[in-house]
Amino acid sequence: MSTLLPFKAVRPVADKVALVTCRNYDDYSPAELAAWLNFNPYSFLHVINPAYMYAQKITLDKRFKGVAHKYQDFKEDGIFVSEDTPALYLYEIQTKNQTFTGIVGGTLIEEYKKEVIKKHEDTLQYRVELFKDYLHQTGFNTEPVLITYPDRETLNSWIDQKKQEAPLYHFSTTNKEKHTLWRIDHPEEIQWIQTQFEAIPELYIADGHHRSASAELLYDEVGDEHHPNVNAFMSFLIAESNVKIYEFNRIIRDLNGHSREAFLEALEAHFILKPKGQELWKPQDKFEFGMYLDGNFYALFYKQEHPNAGLLENLDAQILYDYVLHPILGIEDLRNDERIEYLPGKQSLLTLKELVDEGEFEVGFMLYPSDIAEIKALADQKLIMPPKSTYIEPKFRSGLLVYEL
Structure with missing residues (x-):
């Protein structure tokens, strides 16, 4: 049984969402990063890379604190708003060649521990600990773990119907992608989606093995008594037929x-x-x-x-x-x-x-390229693929939805 949790997201105001969201930080060359930061004061790159010109001269502790402070600045300046009630989200990415659609919600670390949520890649301990410290000091994450689930006709039909409704966001980006986000906040609809996932015995991590391992390590260290959201990590769940696997x-x-x-x-x-x-x-x-x-x-x-x-x-x-x-x-x-x-x-x-x-x-x-059946078979046998075996799409926009711990 798989559990999907709604959460109170923090997200950009509608008129700035195209300016705020960005690609993964590592996707930018130094020159491109500098250009975006100089040109666009609303870019989430300012949050995840504060004082970027001096980043190599400060300690990680100071850098993480800078991320937390800059994030609070964005909230105080009205660039971000906080949801009043927990919600799930339907998110669509249209590229030149393909359309990806999935559901954003929280997945339980206890199910990750019990291997209801399965992995196929190994992790580097220093990277796991580094991102754990990042999560602890900043108090948020905005890059969900990409998780696949077996295709279900009932979910596919619901997604098609949901897309007919007015979205929360619909915007284009400079890499010629179109992004659309729908909020799912009616209790009956959330419960129906949760019931659909409860019927799925296993989920598979496609991308984000370090993020899930870091979330587990943080949960083991701090517990959820004073951090109620630390028992789960934000995930982007997509039908396995809809992922694109490159070598x-x-x-x-x-x-x-x-x-x-x-x-x-x-x-x-x-x-x-x-x-x-x-x-x-x-x-x-x-x-x-x-x-x-x-x-x-x-x-x-x-x-x-x-x-x-x-x-x-x-x-x-x-x-x-x-x-x-x-x-x-x-x-x-x-x-x-x-x-x-x-x-x-x-x-x-x-x-x-x-x-x-x-x-x-x-x-x-x-x-x-490997296919999803091969990846799942390896995960089922608890086998680990060599590093850099797969490059999997879609890639989530940083700053689109923030999961606060």
Whole structure:
């Protein structure tokens, strides 16, 4: 059984919502970040990055306190308003190629602990503790955990009907997306939605593993006696057929001392190589890999020497690590080795090609994206995917809804 909780959100006033909300902080280059902060006094970037020009010169403690103070300034200046009653929200994101729609509410940490809410990625303890301290000192979170649930026709039909009503917000952003938000505050409607989720035995985290782990750690430390909302974390729940899963491609700075010829020969132990020349070739199926090396593309077909291997061993990202990145290129730590970087599969192959051609990187690898069934199967068996195995959309706008602790 899955529990969905309404909450009293803090949100931008309607006439400023397009100015306040922003992409994830990490999505901005330093120059882009500076431009937005200089140009737009309402941007939520001012809250999450206070005194940005001096951010590297202050302690994390002072920075977190600065976030809390700036957030209060936004509330006192009337940029944010607080809901009087708990509510759920229906949120739609229209991109150029796809429309995503999901429900925003609170999910219980106790259900996360009991693995009613399942995960498929590992976390770094220092990042978990860092964000836990951020939550504790700022007292809010505005980036929900992205959670998928099995498609339910009753929920799909309700969503279609709800979209016919007048929204709370409807706005466009400079990255050419359209965003629409509906408030769900009638008790009968909330109860009906909760009943729908109570019939779902398990939920799966798609994105936000560190956020959920940090929320759990904070709950374990402070309890909910003086922090009534700390027993849950804000989540964006979306039907599994509506998520978009991309791969993460890999680019490597050197061949670990191998010549081009020796490297290609080493690959042939586990892969069939087919030169593709200047063709921008991408994998078409599982067990296929693309490679860009020395101005040429290659198709690599895994020989599947162990067809009955387990789920993790048959995961493409794991295969690349087990047979190429670790034994040949000497990359052991996929998270921290400075010789490897990652590019979301939604980016053009030309970006990967240009980075290699410019000389900073020696070789690039393209993967075939995992699907939701593979992710769920791994989570069900408590298996952990390698770092940067999936890039999953949709991405929530920061500052759209604030969950106060």
